[in-house]
Amino acid sequence: xxxxxxxxxxLSLPRTPQTRLLRPSHGFKSRLHIPNNRTLNGxxxxxxxxxxxxxxxTGSLLxxxxxxxxxxxxxxxxxxxxxxxxxxxxxxxxxGGEAVAGEPEKPKIxxxxxxxxxxIVPLGLMFFCILFNYTxxxxxxxxxxxxxxxxxxxxxxxLKTWVNLPMAVGFxxxxxxxxxxxxxxxxxxxxxxxxxxFFGAFGFLLYPLSGVIHPTALAxxxxxxxxxxxxxxxxxxxxxSFCLFxxxxxxxxxxxxxxxxxxxxxxxxxxxxxxxxxxxxxxGANIALIFSGRTVKxxxxxxxxxxxxxxxxxxxxxGMMSIVVLWGLLFVRSIGE
Numbered sequence: 014x015x016x017x018x019x020x021x022x023x024l025s026l027p028r029t030p031q032t033r034l035l036r037p038s039h040g041f042k043s044r045l046h047i048p049n050n051r052t053l054n055g056x057x058x059x060x061x062x063x064x065x066x067x068x069x070x071t072g073s074l075l076x077x078x079x080x081x082x083x084x085x086x087x088x089x090x091x092x093x094x095x096x097x098x099x100x101x102x103x104x105x106x107x108x109g110g111e112a113v114a115g116e117p118e119k120p121k122i123x124x125x126x127x128x129x130x131x132x133i134v135p136l137g138l139m140f141f142c143i144l145f146n147y148t149x150x151x152x153x154x155x156x157x158x159x160x161x162x163x164x165x166x167x168x169x170x171x172l173k174t175w176v177n178l179p180m181a182v183g184f185x186x187x188x189x190x191x192x193x194x195x196x197x198x199x200x201x202x203x204x205x206x207x208x209x210x211f212f213g214a215f216g217f218l219l220y221p222l223s224g225v226i227h228p229t230a231l232a233x234x235x236x237x238x239x240x241x242x243x244x245x246x247x248x249x250x251x252x253x254s255f256c257l258f259x260x261x262x263x264x265x266x267x268x269x270x271x272x273x274x275x276x277x278x279x280x281x282x283x284x285x286x287x288x289x290x291x292x293x294x295x296x297g298a299n300i301a302l303i304f305s306g307r308t309v310k311x312x313x314x315x316x317x318x319x320x321x322x323x324x325x326x327x328x329x330x331x332g333m334m335s336i337v338v339l340w341g342l343l344f345v346r347s348i349g350e
Contacts, residue, residue: 161248
């Protein structure tokens with residue numbers, strides 16, 4: 014068996030074993046690559062002074078952690094020495110890599126920053142003006158069209174279907190075309206100024222001249238030829254300026270409120286500001302409805318106190334359209350600011 018093992022080389026032992034001494038280069042200190050009597054941060058790793066270098070290293074590190082002083086770190090850590098040599102550190106804000114002791118607090122009014130109020134207050138005033146005008150126009154347009162001579166309530170479905178809807182679609186196509194050509198500010202003035210100009214012109218020009226510009230004779234001939242079934246379409250032709258006022262009042266609610274105001278508000282406010290202040294706009298809308306309702310009631314009662322032969326509608330329209338133009342100009346001024 015021994016011959017077989019020696020022949021195959023599975024176990025080979027030297028025939029003349031020699032005693033080999035352990036050189037210092039193969040010792041523990043050389044494997045750590047630490048020369049004799051080397052110091053690290055104030056403590057010694059000398060194997061001659063301490064028989065257990067690992068224990069000495071661990072104890073020194075724990076001891077040094079308690080008494081080490083950091084001072085001011087370039088990464089925004091500021092430390093101070095407390096009692097018993099302990100350090101208290103805190104992280105400071107940094108701007109451009111430099112530590113900032115503290116930013117000055119922005120001025121606030123009722124807990125809201127002044128910069129935010131400069132945006133929200135004009136927006137609330139604009140929304141108030143728009144809804145104030147819309148309530149006056151909404152309450153006026155139906156009464157004006159239905160009570161006109163030669164017209165009745167049958168005209169309302171024809172107005173909404175054959176006049177209001179096509180003009181709304183045409184306006185949106187025109188608005189889309191202009192938005193690709195004009196700047197935002199120019200687009201806003203291009204849309205809002207014709208509304209204000211029309212309502213002012215209607216109260217002082219179109220309504221007083223309605224007896225001249227309305228084709229009453231032509232409408233009577235058409236109604237006699239077509240029959241009473243065409244009273245609604247013929248009435249649209251008979252009082253075309255009143256119908257135009259009706260459509261412009263409807264477009265004021267859909268265009269100025271939905272497109273202009275909310276589009277402008279979404280551009281200048283952040284998401285957090287919208288969550289905080291948009292509900293307050295609804296509160297301002299209810300306040301606007303209260304004031305506009307009182308205004309309409311005042312001008313309605315004003316017609317009762319007029320003398321005979323005085324057109325109460327003309328006086329009321331002049332007063333209400335003057336208020337609409339005034340609030341509209343105030344709305345435009347708020348946008349400019």
